[in-house]
């Protein structure tokens with residue numbers, strides 16, 4: 001009996017996650033994992049207000065859930081949408097206030113998209129450079145932004161949950177700065 005109760009509690013712990021009910025609704029079911037998610041933009045006051053929120057961290061438990069894998073898959077479908085392609089995306093842009101970003105690694109062979117959980121920028125280079133930026137959440141606009149040319153990021157490895165660190169430069173460093181700003185409620189137009 002006691003063993004049974006412990007198993008039930010463990011099962012409940014795995015089943016529960018940090019995702020709010022509205023977030024669960026937005027992420028949808030695993031069967032919808034190829035579907036593009038609606039982008040939150042600065043054109044709608046309520047959505048802009050949401051984009052201004054500071055995103056919460058993901059837990060190890062969240063990462064084991066179906067919701068997490070569906071969310072990743074749908075974020076990929078959204079950033080690769082041929083009608084509106086991007087080079088990076090942050091979960092708040094699809095209405096999920098969690099610290100998850102996807103970045104196209106132009107500094108790696110094959111330029112793959114990679115996900116980063118709870119990423120923070122540990123160090124910004126003093127050297128900066130102006131560059132053109134656009135954002136899926138600020139449609140129809142582009143502007144120049146001053147960014148560090150190199151950053152050191154720390155994040156959770158999505159398989160091992162170990163803390164990981166990476167030093168990134170060039171355009172990929174700009175994407176990391178842009179996407180991590182989203183997690184702090186900041187848009188490039190700020």
Ligand SMILES: [Zn+2]
Nearest residue numbers: 134135136137
């Ligand atoms: Zn953006």
